[in-house]
């Protein structure tokens with residue numbers, strides 16, 4: 001994407017459906033047999049299309065109905081589905097690990113390639129497998145493929161997650177839905193995606209109770225039924241455009257947001273002196289007289305500051321008035337974007353899991369490379385604020401999570417263009 005920077009963004013956009021909520025909620029359809037799961041507000045993204053392909057490859061018919069202001073998918077599930085997940089499709093997206101729980105629970109067995117590492121860290125699924133084993137699954141790994149099976153049904157039980165892993169929480173909630181008896185999972189992830197998944201499980205008849213103590217209680221049931229659920233708005237996409245508005249000193253509105261989902265971001269932006277107001281499900285960003293103050297940020301599992309907004313915040317703080325720090329405590333290596341920002345004139349030093357960001361007056365356009373989805377987004381908003389022209393290469397990473405980002409930015413007055 002070629003960006004001509006320095007233009008204050010102006011106008012109104014609407015948040016897409018949340019990628020990280022849609023992926024597990026779509027996998028819920030694999031618990032059905034001869035029934036339909038209908039989902040509203042499913043974003044049109046690479047990763048979503050990969051998940052649709054994975055689900056269709058198992059035998060489900062996905063009816064996609066998209067129009068100007070409608071994005072609905074109906075998953076019509078046959079009486080029988082396959083339990084071997086396509087390797088080349090699964091290797092395209094780590095989120096394919098979310099098929100483990102529902103396919104094992106509904107078929108009694110599943111084969112799925114172990115997800116590979118990626119640029120932000122090792123990304124193991126040991127907590128997913130440990131929980132499934134505790135529910136009675138036999139698990140073997142042979143040349144990179146996970147083979148899980150269970151005689152009869154999985155058994156409900158109390159499970160403690162060593163880390164509030166989002167994916168492990170989601171897989172085990174789906175597995176527990178058809179298990180025999182009650183499952184209680186402690187120390188679960190608290191991301192809003194978990195609430196969306198709980199709602200999707202309830203809509204097909206699974207009794208799910210999220211407890212304030214950071215646990216969830218699920219009664220395994222014999223049979224589920226068709227259901228209809230809506231995907232929540234994408235809090236990470238929202239944060240990305242908020243920071244784009246701030247970095248270009250623009251005046252924008254973002255509609256269909258859930259303010260409580262971005263509390264941590266808003267608190268840090270307020271601390272940094274950003275000017276914005278929130279009314280119901282709309283946030284309005286105002287031009288500020290002065291650049292952001294420097295702040296210290298530490299990423300944490302929800303409701304802490306989200307790791308998925310860390311690169312974008314790094315870009316915003318690279319032009320703050322002083323020295324900021326960001327500590328990345330969730331992933332091992334989520335600072336690859338810093339070197340690319342430094343090529344645009346930023347002054348970011350990394351030591352292990354801490355970035356020290358010395359704010360500069362202005363970034364300068366350069367040719368930079370996206371290394372992962374959120375790093376790509378950080379480079380785009382940096383380019384929007386930089387002086388001159390920026391080219392962000394390897395946009396394939398960005399298309400995984402940002403629906404029509406070129407069109408949305410153009411509608412806000414940005415001079416952006418896709419170049420091959």
Ligand code: EPZ
Pocket residue numbers: 019020021023095121122123124125126127128129163164165166167168189307308330331332373374401
């Ligand atoms: C989800 O990944 C998101 N992906 C990630 O978003 C997000 O960064 C992450 O949650 C944290 O919020 C989807 O929802 C599809 P985790 P997930 O399991 O489930 C370690 C994006 O940009 N861990 O909470 O993989 C793991 O290595 C993506 O949209 C284990 O050690 O995250 C990591 O350090 C990037 N063993 C930490 O926990 C396990 O079995 C968080 O992982 C599982 C996880």
